Amino acid sequence: MTNLSQVINFEQYPIDSLDSPDGLEFLRQIKEELEKQGSCVLSRFVTDEALETLAAEANQVAHLGYQGPTMATPYFFNYNIGKGLDVDENHPVNRQGKRNLRQVATDLISPDHLLSKLYRSEMMIYFISKVLGQEAYCNKDRYQSLNISVMDEGGCQQWHFDSSPMVTTLLLQEPDTGGVFEYAPGIRSDEDENFDVVRDVLDGQRENVKQLSLKRGNLSLFRGHYSLHRVTEVAGPSQRLQAILGYATDPNYEGSADSSVLHYGPRIATLESSML
Numbered sequence: 001m002t003n004l005s006q007v008i009n010f011e012q013y014p015i016d017s018l019d020s021p022d023g024l025e026f027l028r029q030i031k032e033e034l035e036k037q038g039s040c041v042l043s044r045f046v047t048d049e050a051l052e053t054l055a056a057e058a059n060q061v062a063h064l065g066y067q068g069p070t071m072a073t074p075y076f077f078n079y080n081i082g083k084g085l086d087v088d089e090n091h092p093v094n095r096q097g098k099r100n101l102r103q104v105a106t107d108l109i110s111p112d113h114l115l116s117k118l119y120r121s122e123m124m125i126y127f128i129s130k131v132l133g134q135e136a137y138c139n140k141d142r143y144q145s146l147n148i149s150v151m152d153e154g155g156c157q158q159w160h161f162d163s164s165p166m167v168t169t170l171l172l173q174e175p176d177t178g179g180v181f182e183y184a185p186g187i188r189s190d191e192d193e194n195f196d197v198v199r200d201v202l203d204g205q206r207e208n209v210k211q212l213s214l215k216r217g218n219l220s221l222f223r224g225h226y227s228l229h230r231v232t233e234v235a236g237p238s239q240r241l242q243a244i245l246g247y248a249t250d251p252n253y254e255g256s257a258d259s260s261v262l263h264y265g266p267r268i269a270t271l272e273s274s275m276l
């Protein structure tokens, strides 16, 4: 199934004709929503047939996911963010939340899998470039570019900010209940970390918090660098499986090896040293 007309739901989304009047209007709506809401969800982005294949292939590799850190702050391991500040233990830079998920690294997902083909397709890269308004590329990192996030029963992700300006995800399998995506749109900017309001959200204040009920087959574009977000606890035996499609605006972008070891396990250090 490499013909993308059988994979992407072109009837609803003119991804194959983005320079046509329909395509331009579609892009305008996406950009407007991203600007206003900080997110844009395209439901049934892939066809039902493709979703069956994508979910089945994800299930084949889900057991390979590595747990990684079980507690993390909203800023992960960016310790510099609190540098020079007089911060107490309740300050957001010191607040660790529960992180319970496993990530399947890129090198464990077969290039023959439909997900890999969709991710690397020229059409997807062109689509993301148009949304971002600048040239986009598949992230070159051997481990971090395409991931599958696996949440078992009790799985969740702590409140956090992403490091990249926009994150593209595709939900492949829904949990029975829970696993809800929550976010506080545009809570910080390049100029202002807005720590007081971030602290309010961490303390349970809901005024700035929205929920996205993601369904399988949803493609989500999310400006997670400026929006604090989390995934609530998954309940029931069905795993939540979500593909993370890493696109970059720097053609040479590669993540750090330390971060890969942390998120994908000590096997990465062994692999890297054998390549020296």
Ligand SMILES: [Fe+2]
Pocket: 160, 161, 162, 167, 224, 229
């Ligand atoms: Fe995130």
